[in-house]
Amino acid sequence: xxxxxxxxxxxxxxxxxxxxxxxxxxxxxxxxxxxxxxxxxxxxxxxxxxxxxxxxxxxxxxxxxxxxxxxxxxxxxxxxxxxxxxxxxxxxxxxxxxxxxxxxxxxxxxxxxxxxxxxxxxxxxxxxxxxxxxxxxxxxxxxxxxxxxxxxxxxxxxxxxxxxxxxxxxxxxxxxxxxxxxxxxxxxxxxxxxxxxxxxxxxxxxxxxxxxxxxxxxxxxxxxxxxxxxxxxxxxxxxxxxxxxxxxxxxxxxxxxxxxxxxxxxxxxxx
Numbered sequence: 001x002x003x004x005x006x007x008x009x010x011x012x013x014x015x016x017x018x019x020x021x022x023x024x025x026x027x028x029x030x031x032x033x034x035x036x037x038x039x040x041x042x043x044x045x046x047x048x049x050x051x052x053x054x055x056x057x058x059x060x061x062x063x064x065x066x067x068x069x070x071x072x073x074x075x076x077x078x079x080x081x082x083x084x085x086x087x088x089x090x091x092x093x094x095x096x097x098x099x100x101x102x103x104x105x106x107x108x109x110x111x112x113x114x115x116x117x118x119x120x121x122x123x124x125x126x127x128x129x130x131x132x133x134x135x136x137x138x139x140x141x142x143x144x145x146x147x148x149x150x151x152x153x154x155x156x157x158x159x160x161x162x163x164x165x166x167x168x169x170x171x172x173x174x175x176x177x178x179x180x181x182x183x184x185x186x187x188x189x190x191x192x193x194x195x196x197x198x199x200x201x202x203x204x205x206x207x208x209x210x211x212x213x214x215x216x217x218x219x220x221x222x223x224x225x226x227x228x229x230x231x232x233x234x235x236x237x238x239x240x241x242x243x244x245x246x247x248x249x250x251x252x253x254x255x256x257x258x259x260x261x262x263x264x265x266x267x268x269x270x271x
């Protein structure tokens with residue numbers, strides 16, 4: 001049983017923050033003209049990955065240090081200079097004074113995310129297809145475009161019109177140093193993608209998508225099992241992922257041994 005407390009939240013939020021900072025640094029390296037950059041203010045990671053990027057936000061605000069007006073002013077100025085909206089993803093384990101502070105400064109809650117966790121232990125390797133016809137693997141060097149195309153094809157039906165954006169986004173994500181981009185294949189053809197990021201003994205599972213014609217064949221179940229086993233073999237003791245409350249992603253995670261650690265609130269500055 002995972003004990004849900006502030007120490008756990010710090011581990012999880014810092015791991016996700018580091019993953020996003022890693023992405024921003026990769027963007028800056030591959031696309032220096034993007035102006036991608038991040039700063040740390042009071043333990044909070046403030047990331048700019050472009051005006052429309054979902055990674056342009058903060059993680060850890062009020063968790064490692066009590067949030068102050070001075071800290072928020074510095075973060076808000078960081079985003080104002082880049083003409084970007086200011087968003088904070090806030091853990092409920094942060095000091096509760098942050099709620100009134102954000103309200104006083106003109107923030108409103110706009111989104112909630114279930115943060116799910118699962119303990120990991122080494123077990124039997126799972127790379128074979130077990131008769132399903134599905135194989136899973138980490139992509140080879142130089143296959144980042146293949147991974148991005150597969151991921152974008154899966155997301156296209158969920159987010160019409162964002163195929164090009166998702167391909168560009170996936171292409172950066174597939175080249176992050178701490179990442180292990182996975183594909184599931186049927187007959188040697190990629191049909192699903194999923195990302196795995198490891199920091200210390202925590203692994204993050206994200207980016208799951210399956211092309212429409214291959215859905216409900218077990219590709220994501222196979223990807224999940226392989227990524228968890230790989231992470232355990234790498235020394236990870238805890239896996240985490242995020243999902244919309246009540247979503248199919250959350251239900252699937254819970255069916256596979258994940259439990260809800262807490263629900264995080266995303267705040268946007270409207271003033």
